[in-house]
Amino acid sequence: MKKLLAALLAVIMVLSLTACGGNNDTTKAPEADTTKAAEDTTKAPEPDTTKAAEVTTEAPAADYSKIKIGFIFLHDPASSTYDNNFYQAALEVQKELGLSDDQVIFEWNVPEGPACYETAADMADKGCNIVVADSFGHESYIIQAAQEFPDVQFCHATGTKSRTQNLPNFHNAFASIYEGRFLAGVVAGLKLNEMIESGKIKAEEAKIGYIGAFPYAEVVSGYTSFFLGARSVCPTAFMEVTYTNSWFNIALEKEGALTLINDGCVLISQHADSEGAPKACEENGVPNVAYNVSTINLGPTTALISSKINWAPYYKLAINAVANGESFDTDWCGTIATGSVELTELNEAAAAPGTAEKLAEVKAQIEAGTLKVFDTSTWTLNGEHLTEYLADVIDNGDYVPETNVIVDGAFVESGEQFRSAPYFDIMIDGITEYGK
Amino acid sequence: MQKTDKTVREPLVHITKRPDMPLFPALLIRLCAILLALIICALIIFWLTGLNPLAVYKAMFEGSFSSTRKIWNFLQNTAMLLCIALAVTPAFRMRFWNLGAEGQVLVGGLASAAVMFYVRDSWPSWLLILVMLISALAAGIVWAGVPALFKANFGTNETLFTLMMNYVAIQLVTFFIAVWVPTGSGVLGVLNQQSQNGWLPAVFNQRYGLNVLIVGILTVVMFIYLRYSKHGYEISVVGESENTARYIGVNVKGVIIRTVVLSGAVAGLAGFLLMAGAAHTVTAELAGGNGFTAVLVSWLAKFNPLTMILTSMLIVFLQKGSGEIAQAFRLSSNISEIMTGIILFFIIGCEFFIRYRINFRKKAEEEK
Numbered sequence: 001m002k003k004l005l006a007a008l009l010a011v012i013m014v015l016s017l018t019a020c021g022g023n024n025d026t027t028k029a030p031e032a033d034t035t036k037a038a039e040d041t042t043k044a045p046e047p048d049t050t051k052a053a054e055v056t057t058e059a060p061a062a063d064y065s066k067i068k069i070g071f072i073f074l075h076d077p078a079s080s081t082y083d084n085n086f087y088q089a090a091l092e093v094q095k096e097l098g099l100s101d102d103q104v105i106f107e108w109n110v111p112e113g114p115a116c117y118e119t120a121a122d123m124a125d126k127g128c129n130i131v132v133a134d135s136f137g138h139e140s141y142i143i144q145a146a147q148e149f150p151d152v153q154f155c156h157a158t159g160t161k162s163r164t165q166n167l168p169n170f171h172n173a174f175a176s177i178y179e180g181r182f183l184a185g186v187v188a189g190l191k192l193n194e195m196i197e198s199g200k201i202k203a204e205e206a207k208i209g210y211i212g213a214f215p216y217a218e219v220v221s222g223y224t225s226f227f228l229g230a231r232s233v234c235p236t237a238f239m240e241v242t243y244t245n246s247w248f249n250i251a252l253e254k255e256g257a258l259t260l261i262n263d264g265c266v267l268i269s270q271h272a273d274s275e276g277a278p279k280a281c282e283e284n285g286v287p288n289v290a291y292n293v294s295t296i297n298l299g300p301t302t303a304l305i306s307s308k309i310n311w312a313p314y315y316k317l318a319i320n321a322v323a324n325g326e327s328f329d330t331d332w333c334g335t336i337a338t339g340s341v342e343l344t345e346l347n348e349a350a351a352a353p354g355t356a357e358k359l360a361e362v363k364a365q366i367e368a369g370t371l372k373v374f375d376t377s378t379w380t381l382n383g384e385h386l387t388e389y390l391a392d393v394i395d396n397g398d399y400v401p402e403t404n405v406i407v408d409g410a411f412v413e414s415g416e417q418f419r420s421a422p423y424f425d426i427m428i429d430g431i432t433e434y435g436k
Numbered sequence: 437m438q439k440t441d442k443t444v445r446e447p448l449v450h451i452t453k454r455p456d457m458p459l460f461p462a463l464l465i466r467l468c469a470i471l472l473a474l475i476i477c478a479l480i481i482f483w484l485t486g487l488n489p490l491a492v493y494k495a496m497f498e499g500s501f502s503s504t505r506k507i508w509n510f511l512q513n514t515a516m517l518l519c520i521a522l523a524v525t526p527a528f529r530m531r532f533w534n535l536g537a538e539g540q541v542l543v544g545g546l547a548s549a550a551v552m553f554y555v556r557d558s559w560p561s562w563l564l565i566l567v568m569l570i571s572a573l574a575a576g577i578v579w580a581g582v583p584a585l586f587k588a589n590f591g592t593n594e595t596l597f598t599l600m601m602n603y604v605a606i607q608l609v610t611f612f613i614a615v616w617v618p619t620g621s622g623v624l625g626v627l628n629q630q631s632q633n634g635w636l637p638a639v640f641n642q643r644y645g646l647n648v649l650i651v652g653i654l655t656v657v658m659f660i661y662l663r664y665s666k667h668g669y670e671i672s673v674v675g676e677s678e679n680t681a682r683y684i685g686v687n688v689k690g691v692i693i694r695t696v697v698l699s700g701a702v703a704g705l706a707g708f709l710l711m712a713g714a715a716h717t718v719t720a721e722l723a724g725g726n727g728f729t730a731v732l733v734s735w736l737a738k739f740n741p742l743t744m745i746l747t748s749m750l751i752v753f754l755q756k757g758s759g760e761i762a763q764a765f766r767l768s769s770n771i772s773e774i775m776t777g778i779i780l781f782f783i784i785g786c787e788f789f790i791r792y793r794i795n796f797r798k799k800a801e802e803e804k
Contacts, residue, residue: 076769101766107762111719113714216619245614246622397625399617399618425619
């Protein structure tokens with residue numbers, strides 16, 4: 001028996017040695033200063049009065065002590081830029097409103113299945129009065145939880161069903177990210193112009209490559225607005241799209257980027273959640289426009305800019321409403337004006353000179369309403385300018401388009417009268433699918 | 437001058453096989469392994485995060501047992517894992533290494549979902565459920581049966597074959613979702629969410645009650661089938677030696693196919709229960725890797741269905757616990773995976789000490 005113990009101990013020692021060699025960082029939550037946050041809570045959960053004072057300047061005095069908000073993530077923010085974008089906004093809001101760690105809880109890697117309902121219900125059991133889920137496929141399960149807990153507000157990003165559910169506590173939210181994409185497209189178009197002027201490519205070689213996740217309206221709307229932005233400054237631009245059929249797949253996204261580069265694309269953008277494409281672009285010296293996070297660290301010489309949705313304004317809206325006992329929109333769309341649509345830092349080392357000025361000019365036009373991203377005079381379908389288009393705005397599960405969304409000479413995306421989640425699903429002239 | 441005697445130098449440590457260890461010391465060793473694993477985990481947690489390990493273990497426990505909802509969720513997850521483990525077990529006892537449970541569960545779920553997708557509300561619930569069940573069983577049988585036919589007739593390697601079938605199943609699910617969902621979002625969404633037509637009814641006032649009940653009964657039936665029936669005996673004999681089986685007049689080919697069909701049917705049932713009793717939709721992650729985890733559950737329990745109740749509970753407890761730890765302490769999921777890894781390492785590792793004896797070189801011999 002003694003010998004047995006000795007042997008066991010030997011195994012343990014070896015084990016503990018290898019364990020000690022492990023990387024400290026991997027066990028910590030991404031970029032969050034967990035140790036600091038933990039210290040803060042151990043000190044005292046008293047509300048930070050100075051910060052609360054700041055908030056009162058914009059909203060009526062709100063008491064956040066009863067707020068508890070739970071966040072459900074599809075993936076781990078350590079690797080997924082999409083989830084990280086939600087996570088960083090949550091941390092920002094927590095800090096700004098002076099919420100304690102007990103008031104803001106996170107659950108990673110929640111699949112789009114019954115586990116999502118279980119997590120949401122468990123958060124409600126734990127006293128959350130707001131639950132936020134970040135993935136499209138979570139929607140059915142969040143609705144299920146919303147039906148069971150009428151006093152808890154359930155917020156779901158990118159979803160389409162709130163307008164057909166008639167549940168006052170089930171909320172969809174999105175942002176007019178197509179405006180951000182259009183601006184990012186302008187940056188890309190100027191870069192193409194620079195490449196043409198320097199003789200690197202010919203005008204007719206201004207081919208953009210785009211890696212999309214699914215052939216879904218959210219993606220189509222994203223790449224179309226990006227493309228229209230690029231073409232608004234570089235008229236010869238055209239685009240090729242490939243899909244990974246996954247929201248997060250590093251290998252496929254990298255492979256997609258390489259395929260497009262080999263097919264003659266001189267600039268790449270993507271709507272997928274990993275770092276696969278930006279890295280492949282940096283390795284091949286191809287300019288890249290990203291989404292959700294700045295990728296300058298991944299591509300110091302090739303990353304141009306990223307468009308992103310800033311979720312913080314929406315979180316604050318929901319928290320303030322609940323704190324004040326008010327109701328809030330069941331379908332909400334953020335804009336540039338609400339601070340929900342942003343561009344990350346422009347990489348001056350990679351972007352064409354004069355980009356910042358042009359960007360400010362176009363942004364002002366969008367904000368003033370003089371420039372409409374999906375202005376039907378700027379694009380065609382089979383050579384024709386559309387005057388009417390039926391989209392499947394009312395999601396009652398039938399997939400039948402029923403609503404005309406072209407108003408006053410423009411396709412109204414994420415329109416207040418329609419729905420926050422995108423429904424632009426037209427493959428316009430100038431964009432082709434790889435292999436088709 | 438030099439010593440030339442040819443004494444064989446005995447190594448410091450050598451290993452011999454033990455005769456079967458009595459139950460009590462074997463249990464003691466397993467208990468020690470779990471305790472040691474927990475101690476090591478505690479040290480690592482403290483060293484990496486500075487958290488109080490006891491608080492961490494409390495959170496781990498709460499992951500499965502802090503509320504009625506969590507307990508039922510724990511039972512549901514255990515039942516599903518156990519059901520898939522029950523599916524692979526008959527084949528394993530026959531030494532048919534069926535690694536295709538993931539795919540068999542998926543096609544079972546896909547078949548049920550297909551029926552629900554096309555029927556929607558046009559049939560009564562009982563008929564819909566019945567047809568879904570039958571198609572799930574059939575799909576599971578086909579998915580397991582193809583490799584079995586090839587094994588029985590052409591001697592192909594069932595491990596690789598069943599493994600490959602998983603990927604075909606995953607692609608098939610992706611394909612059908614693409615066909616069914618014209619918006620291209622890749623998400624089918626919950627079917628019949630309003631009418632709940634074709635959803636398994638609640639038992640004990642619990643939506644997972646029926647799942648747990650069915651798997652509970654199945655476990656006992658499977659135990660009796662494998663231990664006391666003629667079929668169960670044939671399975672064991674074929675597993676020990678095909679030639680012996682042939683000698684005593686067992687139809688080896690027949691037994692292989694019959695057993696694997698049973699395996700596939702139970703996996704298909706798991707897919708049906710997951711789809712009709714919990715998810716009410718199908719995604720490529722319906723089985724969630726449990727098709728592979730079930731192999732571990734079955735092995736750890738030495739293919740005994742009753743012991744598998746415990747091993748599946750252990751695995752689910754670890755999964756739930758690690759999720760809760762990550763949430764309670766805002767750690768990334770990696771730390772809990774490290775913990776699960778360490779605990780499993782010890783549990784699997786201790787089997788070595790149960791089966792083998794480690795002999796150290798005796799001092800007396802050295803002095804000679």
